Amino acid sequence: MNRQAVFRAETWRLKEPFHISRGVRTEAIVTVVEISAAGHVGRGESVPYAHYGESQDSVIAQMQGVRKAIEGGCSRQDLLQLMPAGAARNAIDCALWDLEAKMAGRTVYELAQARPALAPVTALTIGIGTVGEMAFKAAMLRDCGLIKVKLNRHDVVEKVRAIRAEAPKPRMIVDPNESWDIELLSEVHGDLATLGVDMLEQPLPAGADQVLDDFRCMVALCADESCHTTADLTTLENRYDIVNIKLDKTGGLTEALALKRTAEARGFRVMVGCMIGTSLAMTPALVLANGAEFIDLDGPVWMEQDRVGGLLIEDGRIEPGPKPLWGQ
Structure with missing residues (x-):
């Protein structure tokens, strides 16, 4: 199969600063892959994540390293052997799914x-701010189905x-992004x-x-940074109830599907x-x-401007745009 691959870096401005425990960002820094063959173009996007040692330059370099294999017709399964899990493999894998x-x-x-899933409900995120700022944003989300609250160690x-006083109805996720220790968790989990x-x-x-082995939390615990691929599941048993599957961690949809199947078979709930x-x-x-x-x-929702044909998200309900962006 004769293919051509294009790799590029893009920057998308956010509507407002996004504040989590690790810092604040005002832009989405992404990498895009386009693989063309037989008059068709498959596309994929990934997000290099500095916390995992990634940058736009390092991800593009990884992609360039497998260009010959991609253009030579390698499959998604081949890709699992050619590249480690991460943002570079994710964008290529998704582009291959789209092309196929x-x-x-x-x-x-x-x-x-x-x-x-028919009009699934996504969490809508409240970034870190003062108590008053976060309550104000919660009031605007009182009618959505699911709120995600970013926190650090302060005023948990x-x-x-x-x-909760401003938005009593939605389900709620609290996400400290690894910023707590077992002492703080022990102190607040009952109140949460x-x-x-x-x-x-x-x-x-x-x-x-590992200290979670002997801790029984009153709120369901979800593994995010602790869960990248199927290989991580064994160490998560008895520590977490739920695993958060992100394509940039799994290195694409191919491994993500395998992770979901295996996690569910082992009794984990899925995010x-x-x-x-x-x-x-x-x-x-x-x-x-x-x-x-x-x-x-x-x-x-955080984009100042999204791609043409992007998803429609209203009160947390996700609907495809009028012209499918990917996968059809």
Whole structure:
């Protein structure tokens, strides 16, 4: 098969600063892959993540390293052996899925033997701010189905209590992004349960979560930074109830589908998450949405301007745009 591959870096401005425990960002820094063959073009987007040692330059360099194999016709399964999990493999894998679907005249859902989720509910995220700022944003989200609250170590219970007072109905995820220790978790988990928090996402650093072996949290615990691929599941048993599957961690939809199947078979509940990117990065992750207990794919909500044909998100409900962006 004669293919051509194009790799490029892009920057997309956010509507407002996005503040988590690791810092603040005002832009979405992404990498895009386009693979063309037989008059069709498959596309994929990924988000290089500095926390995992990635940058736009390093991801593009990884892509260039496998250009010959891609243009020579390597398969998605070949890619699992050629590249490690991460942003570079994700964009290429998603582009290959898109190209395969277009060449076959089928949808990616059909190729993956997956059922689409009908208007799934995504979490809408409240970034870190003062108690008053976060409560104000919660009031605007009182009618959505799921809120995700970013926190650090400061004013944990006070912020959640203020948010819950303004938005009593939505389900709630609390995400400290690894910024807590076991002492803080022990101090606040009972209050968070009383306030109706449905899930606590990666409170402890990934390299220090072995202390959860002997801890029984009153709120369901989700592994994010501790769970990248299927190989991680064994160490997560007895520590976490839920795993957060992100394509930029798994290195694409191919491994993500395998992770979801294996996690569910081992008794884990599933969350589908994302980095901050455009609808081109979110749409492939929707293939995992059916059966997932939590979905966090609100990246496009943060964009000052999304891609043409992007997802439509209203009160947290996700609908495809009028012209499919990917996978059909």
